[in-house]
Amino acid sequence: MSNLNLNVNGTVHSVDVTDDTPLLWVLRDTLGLIGTKYGCGIGECGACTVLRNGVAVKSCRLPLKSVGTAKITTIEGLATSGKLTAVQQAWCKLDVAQCGYCQGGQILCATALLTATPKPTDQDIDEAMSGNFCRCATYTRVRQAIHAAAGSTPAISP
Amino acid sequence: MSSASPSPAPTLDRRSFLKVSALAGGGLLVGTYFRFGSSTAMAQTLPAASGTFNPNVFISIAPSGAVTLIAPNSEMGQGAKTALPMIIAEELDVSWDKVTITQGDLNPAYGRQSAVGSGSTPGNYGPLRQAGATARAMLIEAAAQTWNVPARDCTTENGTVIHQASGRRLTYGELAAKAATLPVPTDVALKDPKDFKLLGTRVPGVDNEKIVTGQALYGIDQRLPGMVYAAYVKCPVFGGKAGDANLDEVKKLPGVLDAFVLNGITGLTSGVAVVADSTWHAFKAAEKLKVQWDQGPGVTQSSVDMAKQAESLGKAAPAPALPSGVKAVEAAYHYPFLAHATLEPQNCTALFKGGVMEMWCPSQVPGSGQRLVTQGLGLAAHDVVVHVTRLGGGFGRRGSNEFSLEVATIAKKMEGTPVKLTWSREHDFAHDNYRSNGWHFLQGGVDGAGQLVALHDSFVKMTGGPGDMAGGGFPFNAVPGSQVQSSKLTGSVPTGYWRAPGxxxxxxxxxxxxxxxxxxxxxxxxxxxxxxxxxxxxxxxxxxxxxxxxxxxxxxxxxxxxxxxxxxxxxxxxxxxxxxxxxxxxxxxxxxxxxxxxxxxxxxxxxxxxxxxxxxxxxxxxxxxxxxxxxxxxxxxxxxxxxxxxxxxxxxxxxxxxxxxxxxxxxxxxxxxxxxxxxxxxxxxxxxxxxxxxxxxxxxxxxxxxxxxxxxxxxxxxxxxxxxxxxx
Incomplete structure (x- = not known):
């Protein structure tokens, strides 16, 4: 067991868990931040994506002790003062989600992409989003929403 | 969703149940799960304060004008939580942006609550239009009586009744208390579909904002005070049973609270339960289990053998000989078993307290989950309260509800402690109800004019489960004398409904x-x-x-x-x-x-x-x-x-x-x-x-x-x- 300080969504939490516990389960079971989802546990699906210092990482295989003092942002911490980000707004407006289970991870991944590449091409989107699959296959609208959030002209159906 | 914290007893007027019974022409209302008395468990109900108009179980209109509608079917991404209330709102004639949607818990008063077979919309379209139109007719009647004018001279627009001749207007909120005192009409007119204003338009999902901000919606997200976390391990070989296990060893692992073998419960596949203080500890301990499995006869099955059997069965039903001058085209097609692989693995949460099993179920057919629990554990239906959560994907997987009985069995042993069961991804792949494999040995006959004059299919799949061929379907119905012959492989691989079965x-x-x-x-x-x-x-x-x-x-x-x-x-x-x-x-x-x-x-x-x-x-x-x-x-x-x-x-x-x-x-x-x-x-x-x-x-x-x-x-x-x- 280790006692560690964890900086999540701007708040430092003191947590006491077994050393091998991945960040995912500390977020979900210890801190109650259930927006980060369990999908596969092997880093294949992307449902557990969080931002570590602004970079998208998969939390299901990230041992807590390797997080250190990094700033973790979960889907709950993306909107500040109740105002949705441009990415979240685009997701709502274009009605991207079907079941919605993967979408927190998709949104965080898209956020990291747009931070690094403000006007991504379709190829940029393919590369950046390839680690997050969607079982409902909402890819058509995910792509549209990323373009919309980037301020490009999205190909919205009439 | 409701929580397990003590709540006041519901005040829903039982009269409203009689009303919905009349509305649906009888047969819809066969009981209610709302508990009264000492139990703290109760199903989600609509607001029913004094002066509120509850013409049926789907609609509540408060004096403030707030309109709350029930979404009766579970939402798995197919849009039912938005689409079904849209049907009510269209006939009720209220502005969509003024409406609040509540997910209905399991309750027979809601009618068809199974979300399978692409049936939520066609199965509820008629009843929900009736529900909306009935409420609208009662609001018109309330206004007509208030103004002392004939109801036929009144119309509605966006939650307001209007007397055309005088221009007088009353909102639904202003009319709620009076409407609540009126008898329920049985033969109301529905809108002409060509006059629909809301149906057919683009309406974003009602939970979109919750989804993009990571709010608790899914079964796997349920959290209750004092909750413990369970894993349930079954024999990897289909049909196998659990024997002895290294329970004493596993109980010493970090965070483990209990571990036990479950056998002999009706409807429950035998296995070993591990209960821990976190999902991670439950998963880790489950990996350390050593179980003496009785694998049973299913252990000899393989896809390779099935392919050989399918070929011999399929070719045992050859196509009839073709007339001379007709060209034969032959081909064999094969598709494999598929997993559903919903991204949210199977899970369920239960609390057994005071003789009542309160459950939070991500289920497409919550009623069948409840039946599994009542039959397996000998509980009465009214003692199994089922809250329906959002589903992280369905695809037919969550039409079977074995996770409900698994967690209920564990929760019954842990009386008074809420239990969340989560299947690991590996367990989810190992214990699916798979899309059946299938083989088609096809022969067609094409004549000199390029016409299809003969068509024969010898079809083989696993026994049980859906997916049989409809012999009269297209293109077989286009060819006189066409034939579909079906043969079945036997085995213990569980098969089930997978999106568009067959x-x-x-x-x-x-x-x-x-x-x-x-x-x-x-x-x-x-x-x-x-x-x-x-x-x-x-x-x-x-x-x-x-x-x-x-x-x-x-x-x-x-x-x-x-x-x-x-x-x-x-x-x-x-x-x-x-x-x-x-x-x-x-x-x-x-x-x-x-x-x-x-x-x-x-x-x-x-x-x-x-x-x-x-x-x-x-x-x-x-x-x-x-x-x-x-x-x-x-x-x-x-x-x-x-x-x-x-x-x-x-x-x-x-x-x-x-x-x-x-x-x-x-x-x-x-x-x-x-x-x-x-x-x-x-x-x-x-x-x-x-x-x-x-x-x-x-x-x-x-x-x-x-x-x-x-x-x-x-x-x-x-x-x-x-x-x-x-x-x-």
């Missing part, structure tokens, strides 16, 4: 074979398919059902199929001359009463790399409820069908599933998703079909037919990745 594999085989026959006849596949549709009995009765089935969904109207086929091919620019390595393919399906035609445009590199460039679908699904989710369902269903057909198979080795996680069961990703996916709906005022499934079956054959056009390579085994598409 059609998801059979349509791929038959629509690929139609394309083979068109090429053998030297005809364009569109022209050939139109010719077949013209030969179906009833082909000239516009819109009327002809005999036989065109897939799952009853009466088949060939003219409707012709319409979608012509629209899809027109929109896709069918018939383009394309260089080698590029191709177009088409396929059609009649699934769950909807008509779908799909054209695929693909490229295949000389090295065999497939890229789907565009999918163009035309769909006749009757009246569209929510255009946004209708379009999304067809887009997603097409891509789901392609994800499975392109990449996925479950193989059985040693009586168990060989694939354990997404690293060996790939899912379609962004880079494989076509850049263009178009969906065109036929404008229709006919009653709606569902749309969760119809978009799926024709996608894979359209792509396979396009691959053939591009490369001359015919895919006859799924997934595509088992075929080398290199052409130069």
């Amino acid at each position: 059609d998801n594999g059979n349509t791929w085989a038959t629509q690929s074979f139609v394309d083979e026959l068109a090429h053998a006849a030297g005809r364009d596949p569109l022209d050939f398919t139109l010719g077949l549709l013209a030969a179906v009995p009833g082909a000239d009765s516009p819109g009327g059902p002809a005999g036989g089935r065109g897939g799952r969904g009853g009466g088949f109207a060939p003219p409707k199929m012709v319409t979608v086929l012509k629209l899809a091919t027109e929109k896709a620019g069918w018939g383009k001359k394309l260089p080698r390595g590029q191709g177009q393919g088409l396929a059609v399906t009649h699934t769950n009463n909807a008509y779908v035609a799909i054209v695929a445009d693909v490229t295949v590199s000389p090295q065999g790399v497939l890229k789907i460039q565009k999918l163009t679908a035309a769909v006749d699904a009757g009246q569209i409820i929510n255009l946004s989710s209708a379009e999304a369902q067809v887009q997603g269903a097409m891509l789901d069908g392609l994800s499975a057909a392109w990449f996925q198979k479950i193989t059985i080795e040693g009586g168990a599933a060989a694939q354990a996680n997404f690293n060996d069961y790939p899912v379609l990703r962004m880079e494989n998703s076509p850049p263009a996916v178009e969906v065109h709906f036929i404008k229709s005022l006919a009653p709606p079909t569902g749309l969760g499934e119809p978009g799926l079956p024709a996608a894979a054959p359209a792509v396979c037919n396009a691959i053939f056009a591009a490369t001359g390579k015919r895919i006859r085994t799924l997934p595509f990745t088992d075929t080398d598409l290199k052409w130069a």
Whole structure:
């Protein structure tokens, strides 16, 4: 067991868990931040994506002790003062989600992409989003929403 | 969702139940799960304060004007939580942006709560229109009495009753208290669908903002004070049973609170439960379990043996000899077992307290989960309270509810402590109710004029589960004397409903074979398919059902199929001359009463790399409820069908599933998703079909037919990745 300080969504939490516990389960079971989802546990699906210092990482295989003092942002911490980000707004407006289970991870991944590449091409989107699959296959609208959030002209159906 | 914290007893007037019974013409109301007395568990109900108008269990209108509507069916991404209340709101005539939606818990007063078979919308369309129209009629009557004018002189607009002649207006909120005192009419007029204002428009999902901010919605997100976390491990070999296990050792592992073997409970697959202080500790301890499994006879099963048995069974029913001058076309098609692989693994949460089992279930059919629990544990239905959570995907998987009984059994042993059971991904792959494998040994006969004059299918699948061939379906109904012979493999591999059961594999085989026959006849596949549709009995009765089935969904109207086929091919620019390595393919399906035609445009590199460039679908699904989710369902269903057909198979080795996680069961990703996916709906005022499934079956054959056009390579085994598409 280790006692560690964890900086999540701007708040430092003191947590006491077994050393091998991945960040995912500390977020979900210890801190109650259930927006980060369990999908596969092997880093294949992307449902557990969080931002570590602004970079998208998969939390299901990230041992807590390797997080250190990094700033973790979960889907709950993306909107500040109740105002949705441009990415979240685009997701709502274009009605991207079907079941919605993967979408927190998709949104965080898209956020990291747009931070690094403000006007991504379709190829940029393919590369950046390839680690997050969607079982409902909402890819058509995910792509549209990323373009919309980037301020490009999205190909919205009439 | 409701929490387990003590709540005041519900004040819902029992009179309102009698009202809904009258409204539905009886038979709808068979009981209620709302508990009274000492239990703290109770189902979600509508606001029912003094002065509130609750004309039926779906609608509550407060004096403030706040309108709350019940979404009776579970939401798994198919859009039911938005679409079903839209139907009520249309007839009630309220502004959508003023309405609050509440997910209904399991309650027989809500009618059809199973979300399977693309049935939520068609099954609830009539009753929910009635519910809305009845409330509107009562509000009009309340206003008419207030003004002392005839009700027929009053109309409604966005939650207000208006007396046309005098221009007087009263809002629904102002009328709620009076309307609540009126008798419920039994024969109200419904709107003419051509006057619909809300239905058919694009309405974003009601939970969108919660989804993009990570709010608790799903079964796996349930958290209760003092909750413990469970894993339940079953024998990897189907039909196996648990014997002794190293329970003492496992109980000493970090965070483990208890571990026990469960056997002999009706409906429960035997296994070993581990209860811990976190999901992670439960998973880790479950991995350390050493169980003496009685594997049973199922251990000898394998996909390799099944293929051999299928071939011998299939070929034991040969096609009749063809007349001279008729060219025989023969082909064998095979599709494998598939897992559902919902991204939210199976899970369920339960608290057993004071004789009541309160449950939070991500279920497509919560009523059958409740039945499993009542039968397995000897509880009365009114002592099993089921809250319905959002589902992280369904695809048919959550129509079976074994997780409900698993967690309830554990919770009963841990009386007073809430228990959340989560299946690991590996357990979810190992214990699915798989889409059955299938084999089609097909023979067609093409005459000198290029006409299909004989068609024979010898079809083999696992016994049990859905997916049998409809012998009278298209294209068999286009060929007099055609035959479908079915044979079954026996075994203990559990099979179940997987999105568009039957059609998801059979349509791929038959629509690929139609394309083979068109090429053998030297005809364009569109022209050939139109010719077949013209030969179906009833082909000239516009819109009327002809005999036989065109897939799952009853009466088949060939003219409707012709319409979608012509629209899809027109929109896709069918018939383009394309260089080698590029191709177009088409396929059609009649699934769950909807008509779908799909054209695929693909490229295949000389090295065999497939890229789907565009999918163009035309769909006749009757009246569209929510255009946004209708379009999304067809887009997603097409891509789901392609994800499975392109990449996925479950193989059985040693009586168990060989694939354990997404690293060996790939899912379609962004880079494989076509850049263009178009969906065109036929404008229709006919009653709606569902749309969760119809978009799926024709996608894979359209792509396979396009691959053939591009490369001359015919895919006859799924997934595509088992075929080398290199052409130069």
